[in-house]
Structure formats: C-alpha cells, structure tokens
Amino acid sequence: MFVDKAKIFVKGGDGGDGVVAFRREKYVPEGGPAGGDGGNGGDVIFVVDEGLRTLMDFRYQRHFKADRGVKGRNKNMHGANADDMIVKVPPGTIVIDDDTQEVIADLTRQGQRVVVAKGGRGGRGNTRFATQSNTAPEIAENGEEGQERWIVLELKVMADVGLVGFPSVGKSTLLSVVSAAQPKIGAYHFTTITPNLGVVDVGDGRSFVMADLPGLIEGAHEGVGLGHEFLRHVERTRVILHVVDMSGSEGRDPFDDYLKINEEIKLYNAKLEERPQLIVANKMDIPEAEENLQEFRRKLAETGTDRAIFAISAAANQGIQEVLYKAADLLDAIPDQPLVEEVAEVEERKVYRLDKREEQDYTIRRDNEDFVIDSPSLEKLIKRTNFGSHDAVMRFARILRNMGIDAELRRRGAVDGQTIRIADFEFEFVEHE
Template structure:
C-alpha cells in the first residue's frame, strides 16, 4: 500500500519533578537541603531511513508520545534524562505544522534528523532554592510540559526520472518494459492511482530510478482530478520524461497535450518549467503516428523549443533503449541536489534558565471573577508544587513583584473574590 500523506500527533516527554529532601546522616546535624533536579523529558525526533518508501506506518499509528524524565533523587542527585524517541520516515518527507502550515523540515538525506517536539526541562530540586535567608527550603519545581503538536507529513517521491503525461498514454507500459516494476495497466483512465517506482538498468553498468506517476488532466494545479496528489511528486524528479500519445488514440491532439501538461507543471511550481525534459513520442506503431510526429516537431520548432524527442513504441519495445541511454547521460550532468527544495536551516537556540520571560499580562472580568491572562504565569503555575506553604508564599511573592496584585486592586478586586489564571483558581486576599 502506497501512502504519501499522513497527519499525526507528537508530544515531547514532560520533565521530571524536582525533589524536596534533606540530609539525614547521623553525624550531620541540620544537614540542609538534598533534593535533586528532575531529568529532562525526551524529544520526538524524525530520522530519515532510506529503506522506507511510503508513510503507510502512520496510517496505523498516529500518536507518538515520548517518555518523561525521572524525578529528582535524594542526596542532590539528578534524575535521569529520558531517551529520545526516534521516528523513522522515508526520504522526501516534508513535515508541516498543522496549525500554522509552517514547514518544519524537508527531509531528503539518509540519517537526516529534526526535533519535531521538544521535551520539557526537569524541575529544580530544593537544593536550588537555598539562600542565606532560607537555608532549608521546602520548595521544588514540577517538570516542564513537553511540546505537543499535530503535524502533517507529505511524501514527495525521490526519483531520477518522472513520467508525466495524460492518462492512458503508455507511462505504466513503458515503466514495465524498462524495469522490473509491475504497475497495474488497463485500458481506462487513471489506472495508476499512486506512484510506481522502478530501477532502470542501462545495460552499461549504470542505473537510475524511474517513477510512473498518476496521469495529469487540465486544472490539476488547482487540485482537479488527482491534482496535488500527483504534482508534489514531480518536484523531486531530476528529469521529466514527457510521454505523448503520438497515435492520438484518445482523439486528442498530441501537441495540445504537451502544451497543457507543461502549463499545469508551470502553474503548480514555476521552477518545473526549467527542469530538464525529454519527450517520448509513444505508440509509433500506429499508422497515423508518423504524420502526427512531423506536425508535432514543426509546432515545437515554431515555439523555439529545443527538446529531445524519441520516437518509441513501449508495446513493441522499439526505440526505447536509445532513449534510456540519453536519460542516463543527462542524469550524469545534473547534480542530485538540484531538485531538493532549499529549506532555511535555523540554528537551534540554546535556552538557559536565567533567560528572561515575557512579563506582560492582561486582566479582564468574567462575571464575578477576575481573569489574568499571562503565558509566563500559567507556565509558573504548572511548574509550582502547591503542596507546601513555602511554595504558595513564593508564588504570591512573584505575583506581587510582577505588579499583578496592584493591577487587580486597581480593577476593583476585594477580599474573597475569585482570581483565575489558566485552569487555576484562588481567592484574592489583601495583605495586612
């Protein structure tokens, strides 16, 4: 089964919680804090595996959740970091954020990796909160939540030569003749619904990969017919082999077919207009084909186009080998990196704990409650363990320092009124 598009959920592992602990050695009076930090959660990493050819595995598994870090340990020992989750994808996979439609990565080389969901940092243990004023703090942080997102995977087939043309022009037959591939062949439109790959042996020690891609129709760049399901695969091919039904067995004009297909390619991606192309004038065993070919060459010359044309019959296997030699020669002159879309490499920014966070907040009324919107405070709430009095008092001090207490009073908050920050609710209490 060939699957070239999938939508999956990925979540980095949560960080391990920090620990509140104290030294208990027999001869160490007032030993002080000894709670270690939690371990970092695992990242979800996509890695290219050239042994894969489709995204079929993602049809059956759509959720990937990495492990969380270990909790902090006593004696100030750090909890173990979780081992990263490696998800294998085939070469040619484009990873897109489903919410923003941003391209996260374009994975083309074997072994290439990208972090798709970052694991959360481990929480700090109480040893981190010791000060000269508080030598035995009972405060520890919860681990940070791992990043989570829905991503769309799109596979663009990595092939040297891509067969393009209207349905039923003989693309599948040609692939079956020049390689060991056995595509489905039938006398009706859209026999080929998914790309078929075949390795072509040139007979002189060279070989290349040829892809028989679903037939195009007019309007494909707008998604008509198989539309985008086909066109995204053409982007990866180094050479376009345009197969024309020169016998006009479907009643269409061969030159008109050539013009329409090239227009669709150009409208979908302007770069495809400059992609090296060879024309395979197929079905030359039909009596009218010679006359049609002469007209085709004349019209092509009038446009000033200098494109190699090979008269072949895939069924009779005539003229095919000469065309294969030309394709192999052309591929040797084209670097493989030519067709790989350039995706800006963004250097990963190292994030340190002392990095300042956005202190902006807004306050609004929701019936009798006051709602504080502040990403930094919501993050602080998730990392605060409210089971100890010290942690509650620390949280209150941070709110005062950020000016949230004063802003609430200015908006009319009084003792006992409900304050809501994210999913967390508490009562407003005036300090005496």
C-alpha cells in the same frame, strides 16, 4: 501499497519532578536542603532512513510518545534524562504542523534528523531555592510537560526520472518495459493513482530510479483530479520524461496535450519549467502517429522550444533505449543535490525565568465579575508549581507581586476575595495591608 501521506500525534516526554529533601546525617543535626533535580524528558526525533520507501508504517502506529525524565532523589542526586525516541522516515518526507500548516522540516538526506516534539525540562529540587533568608526551603518544581502536537507527513517520491503526461498515454507500460516494476495497466483513466517506482538498468553500467506518476488533467495545480497529489512528486524528479500519445487515440491533439501538461506544472511551481525535460512520442506503432509527429515537430519549432523528441512504442518495445541513454546523460550532468530548500530545524529550547522583569508577559481582562490573566509564561509556571507546599505557594504569590500583577489588579478594582483566573486555575485576591 504506496502511502504518501499520514497524520500522526507526537509528544515529547515530560520532565521528572524535582524533590524536597534534607541532609540526614549522623553528625549534621541541621543539614541543609538536598533535593535533586528531575531529569529531562526525551525528544521525539525523525531520522531519514534510505531503506524506507513509503509511509506505510504510519498507518498502523499513529501515536509516538517519548519517555518522561526520572524524578530527582535525595542527597542532591539528579534524576536520569529519558532516552530520545527515534522514528525512521523515508527520504523525501515533509513534516508539517497540522494546526499552523508550518513546514517543520524537509527531510531528503540519509541520516538527516529533526526534533519534532521536545521533551520537557526536569523540575528543580529544593537545593536550587536555598537563599540567605530561607536556608531550608520546602519548594520543588514539577517537571515541564513535553511538547505535543499533531503533524502531517507528506512523501514526495525521490526518483531520478519522472514520467508525466495525460492519463492513458502509456507511462505505466513504459515503466514495466524498462524496469522490473509491475504497475497496474489498464485502458481507462487513472489506472495509476499512486506513484510506482522502478530501477532502470541503462545497459552501460549506469542505472537510475524512474517513477510512473499519476496522470494529470487540466486544473491540477488547483487540486482538480489528483492535482497536488501528483504535482508534489514531480518536484523531486531531476529529469522529466513527458510522454505524449502521438496517435491521438482518444481524440485529443498531441501538441495541445503537451502544452496543457507543461502549463499545469508551471502554474504549480514555476521553477519546474527549468527542469530538464525529454519529450517521448509514444504509440508510434499506430498508423496516424507519424503524421501527428511531423505536425508536433512543426508546432514545437514555432514556439522556439529546443527539446529533444524521441519516437517510441512502449507496447512494441521500440526506440526506448535511446531515451534511456539520453536520460542517463542528463542525470550525469546534474549535480546530485536536493531540489528543494531545506527548512531550518526546530528552534533552540527556550528557558523561562519568570523572576526577570523583561520576561513578564501578561494581559488582564474582565469576565463578568472575575478577572482573567492571560500569560503563556504564567501558565507554564502554574504547571511546574506544587501548590501542596506552603513555600511554593508563597513563591508563586511573590512572582505575581514582582511582575506587578497585584498592583494592576488593585488598579482595576479587584477587592478582597474576588476570583482571579489563570488558565484552568482559580485564586482568590487577597489585599495585603
């Protein structure tokens, strides 16, 4: 079964907690702080593996969580960083953030990698908080939570040659004749609903991968029918074989079919119009086909389009070899490089230093009688603060004061004992004399 779309959950490992510890040595009666930092959590990293061809594995495992960092230890020993979680994906995988629909990465090359969920920083031990005024701090940070999110994986077939055309024009039959692939073949529309891949041996030492792609219908660029499920695979092919039912066996005009398919491709992505394309006039073993082919050539010439037309019968295995030679020649002339622009990998890890005035970001609003402070950086600080420690609580209060939040609350009318909310935490406002 070919799986070309999957939705999964990824989470970087949490950072290990820092610790509060002091030197306890025989001849050091008043040893200083000796709490080590926690280790960093592991990242979740996607790596391209050419041995994979589908997203099948992601049907059975949908959650990927990296390990958390090791907690710090005494004697200034830092906790170990967690190992990264490596997840292998097939070439042609596009990684999309499910919430924002932002494209995180477009993975096309063997070994290409991207961090999709960063691990959290380890918390700092009390050694880091020693100052001249507080030489024995009892402050240690909790580890930072790892990044987590739902992401969507979309696989665009990585094929050299793609077969396009209306349903039931003979694409699957052609693929079955020129390769060892065994696509489902039937006399009804959308027999092929997922791409089939086959390796084609040209016969002169050359070979290439051919994809039989699901048939198109009008409105596909807007998602009608298989729509985008089809068109995103066309983007990957380096050469397009446009298969046309030249017999008109279903009552359609072959040239009209040709125009409609190309229009759908152009409306989806204008750059695809420039992709090398060969016209394969199929079903030439049917009597009406020859007359239709002559009319097709005349109409094509009137448009000024200079595309080669190959008359074949896939069912009778006639005229196919010339198409394969020409497709191989075109592939030889095209640079072997990704056909889509790569997306920059995830930005560098940001380190928040809340004691600096320039990074003080917050807004204050009223919610009935309460004051609510919205601040991403403060929410991070709360998660890293151990409120069971008096020193840590005092440090948190000092940061709020240095950020000007105390003064702003007072200016807005906050009084002693009034409730202040930051994220899911509630505090009482205390008026200092």
